[in-house]
Amino acid sequence: MTEFLQQLLNGISLGAIFALIALGYTMVYGVLRFINFAHADVFMVGSFVGYYAGKLVPEHSIWGGLFVLALAMIACAVLGVVIERLAYRPLRGGPTLNVLITAIGVSLLLENLGQFVFGATPRPFPELFPVTTYDFGGVFISSNQLVVIGVTLLLLFALRFIVMRTKIGTAMRAVSMNKQAASLVGINNDLVISFTFALGSALAAAGGILYALNYPSIDPLMGVLPGLKAFVAAVLGGIGNIPGAALGGMLLGIVETFVNGSEWSTYKDAIAFALLILILLFRPAGLLGRYVKEKV
């Protein structure tokens, strides 16, 4: 029983990180209908900003940790806006495939630029927050894992609030439904799209910091694997759907952890992807996604 609970907890804390990254994918897709493959690399940049900012503040302090988190989120929000402005906006209105390929290009650019600037060797990530381990009768959880789960929940609700309750959120939903009509009623499309990228990239930065806190070794290619998993999670939950991304991330994290702890750990990815295919066979739009009929 202890082992089961421990694995469940391991799975939830891994899933929370997938969920956090998946939120960024799903949001950009919701508004622009394309997968921002550079998202996983913005996640990497976020952790590197955290690495350098972490040198400015004392280790093991809550305020220092929050400062680093905020700084990384702001820096990546700016980066997200710049990427959108330079790489995606000139292609807007063209075929979606072009933007998709550009996104892969931006991703490769960031990865290789990262190796050029930071060097390819992994480096240790500082312990920003105070670290303690809690023992609940044999079930261990570290404070970092709690921080990940807490921050993910907080950001999830904040995002939901922004999209559903604020003016800019309403504008985002309008743009996602119909760009032309939105601009006809006076919505500044460029502004809304820039905001979406800023928000998504800030989430990626938060994910990067929290991931680095839990797995304290960062390198310029660290975004590739979690990025792929988060993308799968977003599709699993129904891409474009915010609670769906969180659910998909959790589910993937828990399944992965249980497979990993068993005899079949070698087939971890195969089982995770088989699950994805199975779910998509029965629910093509994902768990929480709604199937939208294209109007001809």
Add this chain to the structure above:
Amino acid sequence: MRRLAALAFLALTACAFGAPEPIKLGMFASLTGKQAYFGETNSRGASFAVEEINAAGGLLGRKVELLIEDTRSTPGEAATSAKKLLHRDHVVALVSGTASSPALEVAPLCQAAGVPLVAATATNPRVTETGDFIFRACFADPFQGTVLARFAKDRLHARRVAVVIANGSAYSVGLAKYFRERFTADGGEIVAEPKYSEGEKDFRAQLTAIRAAKPDAVFASGDYLESALLCVQARALGLTMPFFGGDTWDATALVELGGKAVEGGYFTAHFSPEARDPAVQSFVARFEKRFGLKPDTGMSLGYDAVMLLADAIKRAGTTDGRAMRDALAATKDFAGVTGRITIDAQRNAAKSAAIFTIRDGKFVYLESVDPR
């Protein structure tokens, strides 16, 4: 007219004789990507060896040139790099600056081309089993696995050991196999054998399974990066037994990443900068003067790999592939910086292994174990 042509021909050949072509050595190394650590340290050691050879007048009266190709830590890329070096640059011999898996890709190519390959840090036995043109400057995993198994039994008094394996890494899978063979033959028991994919960062699931199996010690057979994270997460899950690993643990980054969690861990090593041998001390001093840092295992093995080749070329008196091969195979008591190297019948370097422990963030030498 004909005389003029003859003169021109003479002038040309004189030019060619005046500045003899350098001897081209090729190196494929993982300079970027996940395993950049091997490539960076091995190639730095190899480049330093070439610098020293050239400063001393080169080989056979010719300068030596080292051409390095990056394998980017990507499967398949090592073969591409080696093909470029072999067929475009026509190098006379190759040095491997990677772990075992990429070296395994290249070994058949070298064997087919009749070009000798010296692996600096590839310890998997299958590398040299590929053919008689493939050599290595380090000891191989069967020996390393045996040393670790004996150490776990005699020094750690461990009877029940869990082995963590990096699936897809020829190094980790091989080392775990030789450890298991010896340890169970000596009456020990492997109580858990969880696997993870190479490059993975979350090991909590595997560690929870290990915790349930209650071993006396844990053998982490993957590389230093994964092992460091493994130890950190193990301590956070309340595991207190000692962890130990193979020669990839011998990286300062292990302590930087692992911190307190790797304290009290053990590993096998090829080289110690604290060795009292004057030749080693002189090497350490020269290296420090040149780069401003102490050479680590990867750098020393990279250095020895090139020096083994240079020694063979000198003795062969030619850069013909077969002659170099024969000279390499006949290497006996070569004074390398990583120890006295004799190339055995399996073309492996037979030399002693050192066991280190981690104390106060420093690697502390414990004992040396001789081959067989």
